[in-house]
Amino acid sequence: MRFAAIADIHGNALALEAVLADIAAQGIATADIVNLGDCLSGPLEAGRTADILLPLDLLTVSGNHDRYLIEHAAGDMHEWEADAYAELSPAHLDWLRALPFDAVFRDVAYLCHATPDEDNTYWLEQVSVEGHVHLRDRATIEAWATGITQPLILCGHTHIPRAVQLADGRLVVNPGSVGGPGYTDDAPHPHKVEAGLPHASYAILDDASGRWSVTFRLVPYDHMAMSRMAAERRRPDWAIALASGFVA
Numbered sequence: 001m002r003f004a005a006i007a008d009i010h011g012n013a014l015a016l017e018a019v020l021a022d023i024a025a026q027g028i029a030t031a032d033i034v035n036l037g038d039c040l041s042g043p044l045e046a047g048r049t050a051d052i053l054l055p056l057d058l059l060t061v062s063g064n065h066d067r068y069l070i071e072h073a074a075g076d077m078h079e080w081e082a083d084a085y086a087e088l089s090p091a092h093l094d095w096l097r098a099l100p101f102d103a104v105f106r107d108v109a110y111l112c113h114a115t116p117d118e119d120n121t122y123w124l125e126q127v128s129v130e131g132h133v134h135l136r137d138r139a140t141i142e143a144w145a146t147g148i149t150q151p152l153i154l155c156g157h158t159h160i161p162r163a164v165q166l167a168d169g170r171l172v173v174n175p176g177s178v179g180g181p182g183y184t185d186d187a188p189h190p191h192k193v194e195a196g197l198p199h200a201s202y203a204i205l206d207d208a209s210g211r212w213s214v215t216f217r218l219v220p221y222d223h224m225a226m227s228r229m230a231a232e233r234r235r236p237d238w239a240i241a242l243a244s245g246f247v248a
């Protein structure tokens with residue numbers, strides 16, 4: 001079996017289109033793509049991204065930012081959601097409401113946005129009090145995987161492409177972010193996440209060899225068009241990240 005995992009699109013329709021084209025060029029069908037959430041939030045093209053995603057009918061799990069769009073009142077949203085919400089139709093919001101917290105793809109992969117417990121904790125990374133983002137300790141990574149029977153476990157949320165092999169051979173894979181190559185956050189400690197390049201990231205999973213392999217794909221696209229859009233919408237932090245993959 002061979003399939004693709006995408007995550008953290010964040011309303012970046014141009015990046016999504018580039019990734020979908022690259023997936024097709026790899027010979028992978030739309031039915032063999034899974035989506036790990038955080039689809040629309042951000043100052044880019046939330047509505048157009050939703051218009052692309054809905055007809056694809058990908059197996060999609062809800063991210064924390066998908067949840068924020070449907071659980072907060074319009075006037076009480078974080079700026080990422082406020083920007084996106086203005087572009088969304090009732091049909092887009094109904095689609096978000098229907099997204100499951102987690103899912104299983106063809107009995108080979110367990111899907112969640114962040115961890116199996118909740119949607120806003122880094123599974124594979126830890127943030128130090130100094131703000132350094134680094135690989136989480138093995139015992140904690142293993143503990144969250146308890147009870148999952150599939151050989152692959154797919155998560156997103158941190159925007160960092162990474163794969164971890166558990167002691168029993170299972171792989172936990174984060175495909176990185178399609179549309180958001182850098183951001184800052186205050187929790188659990190102030191920190192930044194930087195891909196270091198502006199490309200759109202996703203992963204291909206393949207068991208042709210008899211064991212699962214992971215290929216991370218970093219796809220160039222017209223990222224400066226999205227950077228300019230963010231700047232026009234007065235989100236200079238997004239503009240810098242989209243231009244460079246760094247946050248400053």
Ligand SMILES: [Fe+2]
Pocket residue numbers: 038063064065113119156157158
């Ligand atoms: Fe997230």
